[in-house]
Amino acid sequence: MTDAASKTGAVSARAEKLKARLKGRYAREARFKWFGRGAIAIALAFLAILLTSIVLQGYTAFYTHSLTLPVYMDPARIDQAYPQGTNFEQMVAEQQLVRMGVADDENGSKATAMRNLLSSELKFIAADRIRAQPALIGQTIPLTTPLSDDAEMYLKGKITRETPENLRRVSDQQMQWLDSLKSQGVIRAHFNSALFTKGDSTQPELAGLLGAVIGSALMLTVTALIAIPVGVFAAVWLEEYAPRNRLTAIIEVNINNLAAVPSIVYGLLGVALFINFLHLPRASPLVGGLVLALMALPTIIIATRSSLKAVPPSIRDAALAMGASRTQTVFGHVLPLAMPGVMTGSIISMAHALGETAPLLLIGMISFVPGISAAIDAPGGALPSLIYIWENASERAFHERTAAAILVLLAFMIVMNAAAILLRRRFERRW
CATH class of the missing domain: 1.10.3720.10 (MetI-like)
Structure with a gap:
């Protein structure tokens, strides 16, 4: 009886050890699975952060703004033989200041500030119109032009008034002009097709892929x-x-x-x-x-x-x-x-x-x-x-x-x- 009881006890103890060992093995396997899931979750989190940061920074490049203004093609300032030599940006800026009732100073600083809101593409657009239709000289025509990169950054919210004026490239006055033009409906946001139809450029608003x-x-x-x-x-x-x-x-x-x-x-x-x-x-x-x-x-x-x-x-x-x-x-x-x-x-x-x-x-x-x-x-x-x-x-x-x-x-x-x-x-x- 004693031997049988001892044998039964030994078998029970061995069975308990096997159960504990099996339980530990299952626990290690479960921990390994959770480690694997955690590694995948961390990788997906980093991927999501990377993609989110890229999208938030880059989605604004897929749309742009254009400005449509009535422009008087002044015969006294336009060189019909060589339209590209005409300073259309200065001419448009001065005319726009007159329409807004803003008097320029003797140094022409306000006209320069208005001109800085316009893209340099304006002169090529205007010159092409004059070259194609010389009869437009002396007439007032609607002219659509891209805005400069600084104006684009303000309209897209990348430049704000919270930044001190001396630390940003768009002044308070230029911001007021842009807000006024936007409220008048002459500034329009649209898909930036130039990003896919043009090559590289020194002007950010004109650069394409x-x-x-x-x-x-x-x-x-x-x-x-x-x-x-x-x-x-x-x-x-x-x-x-x-x-x-x-x-x-x-x-x-x-x-x-x-x-x-x-x-x-x-x-x-x-x-x-x-x-x-x-x-x-x-x-x-x-x-x-x-x-x-x-x-x-x-x-x-x-x-x-x-x-x-x-x-x-x-x-x-x-x-x-x-x-x-x-x-x-x-x-x-x-x-x-x-x-x-x-x-x-x-x-x-x-x-x-x-x-x-x-x-x-x-x-x-x-x-x-x-x-x-x-x-x-x-x-x-x-x-x-x-x-x-x-x-x-x-x-x-x-x-x-x-x-x-x-x-x-x-x-x-x-x-x-x-x-x-x-x-x-x-x-x-x-x-």
Whole structure:
């Protein structure tokens, strides 16, 4: 009886220990799950903060204000032979002061203050009207013009009266004039189409993204035409044809290492090889595309090799058993089945290349490029370098355009990554 009781007690004690151990294991598993959820929540919170700050800073760049005023085309002040030489801003400012009943001083400071509310684009708009219709000289016509960047910042609430007058670029008098013009209905807010139809400019209210978007598109075209074919064929050779020896092992290790090399190193390589040695045009989409192609190659090779490895060996064996050659097997059966992964890797590498900045800065894409250049060998810009240039500008209005450019760049990258996901889901096969 005593032995049986002791054995029963020992079994019960062992069972209690097992239950406690099992309970502790479940508790650790539950804590691990909560740690994982907490990490995801923190990551999402930081992402939300980042996106919110960018949106709050940049959404105002997507709308702008224009001013419509009746302007008397004074024949005594307009040079009909060369309208661009006429000081239309001064003429409009003086006429507006007269309409508002404001007397200018002997130094013309009030006319200068009114002129500073108008964009320099006014003279080109007025000159184009005169050039197209010379008969307008001597008439009073409605003229619509953008406002200056300082006036835009006030109307968008970025400059307020709470700031002391000596610390802001819009005076109290200019604020009163803008409020009066807005109450009269001559200032109108509308979508800022110029942001997407114009190139870079020294005037923030006239600066646009089109030149940078075209430059990025040209660079990605060069990158895709070089990196995707070379990367895919290199991966096919390494995976399907290369002998397994020390040389191929060294090549594989170096490809994996190249995928982790900082992008600025590729920029230095581009300067040394393409600009200093081959003498290709500096700051051109051609050089930018070549540098980004070098950077994208390792990613494409690794992704393509992984896709080829995922194809079951039975596919190869079946094709070879039916009499297909090795090349027919690879290009007729294996590569088409691996194509979803190849396309996904290629698109993701292109999206990564689209957002790279350091290589572009090193090859000279930080200079001001006016207008829109569509030549592949001419100096051009790109979205990442334009963001860098605008953020370092002194005018405050450029900063909101920086955030807007970031949103446009993020939109392109989201579209490219979404396309990669859709292609994978559409063509993916499970074995």
